[in-house]
Amino acid sequence: MKSWKYIGLFFTVMIFSMRGIAQNDEVEAYVEKWKDVALNQMTLHGVPASITLAQGILESGYGKSKLAVRANNHFGIKCHGWKGAVFYQDDDRADECFRKYDSASKSYEDHSLFLTSRSRYDFLFELEVTDYKGWAKGLKKAGYATNPKYHKKLIALIDKYDLDELDEKGDIEWVARNEKNVKNEGSKMEATNKGDDDHKVYYNPNKTKYILARNTDTFYQIAEEFGLNIRQLNRWNDFPPTKDLLEKGDKVYIMRKRKKSASTDIRVQVEQEQPLWQISQEHGVQIATLMKLNDLSSPQTSLAKGEVVFLK
Secondary structure: OHHHHHHHHHHHHHHHHHHHHHHHHHHHHHHHHHHHHHHHHHHHHOOOHHHHHHHHHHHHOOOOOHHHHHHOOOOOOEOOOOOOOEEEEOOOOOOEEEEOOOOHHHHHHHHHHHHHOOHHHHHHHHOOOOOHHHHHHHHHHHOOOOOOOHHHHHHHHHHHOOOHHHHHHHHHHHHHHOHHHEEEEOOEEEEOOOOOOOOOEEEOOOOOEEEEOOOOOOHHHHHHHOOOOHHHHHHHOOOOOOOOOOOOOOEEEOOOOEOOOOOOOOEEEOOOOEEHHHHHHHHOEOHHHHHHHOOOOOOOOEEOOOOEEEOO
């Protein structure tokens, strides 16, 4: 009889092992399918690809949950004032309202906009894009999910499937894959235009996208053109509160600036009196980084001709 028990135990272990292997394969297939979309979102909005994918895996059951299949909702985002299509299912309470999308890729985009448009997540964007553990803990702290182990689950998924590798090389790979849509122009790369009235999109050496304002431009107009909101646009740029109007030639970033310069120069010398925020805009480096590197207390600090500013 003991031999039969051992045989039964052996087959039970084998069945669970095979289920685990099958699940791993399905998760890896999910990552392969959606990693480019997650990388794109990281480039556009500054949300780590590893975090986006881990949340997608966890929230959607790697794309197999009822909410993902029937509503294309991969992140469990509830209605919260949503004016589009909706889907109802039981969650913390019975018959709760969830957002419904035309495609899963729109769910990925809305996930990024959800994080960038709510003030309770602002502190996350002060973290390095490679700090996935900080992001995971921050999402839990900000109340993205009620599960007390939510951050641990995200970190475990990222570690198990090496998703953090995407954060390290994502921006460079994404730009390289899209170079067929980009032409070199001096030290810049100029993206192809959508139409005659659209702004040309430039990449500075940091691989950070910006446009050059025209005399008639407004922040609202630029936000509308690129599918952003004003709050998001303001966060990515460091114009002073007193600057209500754009001037021709102003650099306006349409993605998050970097925390350090990609240039070989670690510092620059100020050629004429200039406020720190202008240097931040010129070099595509976050103003908080410049303040820390140069021991400055205010973004409005004016630098005299000849002063040195460290960029990294």
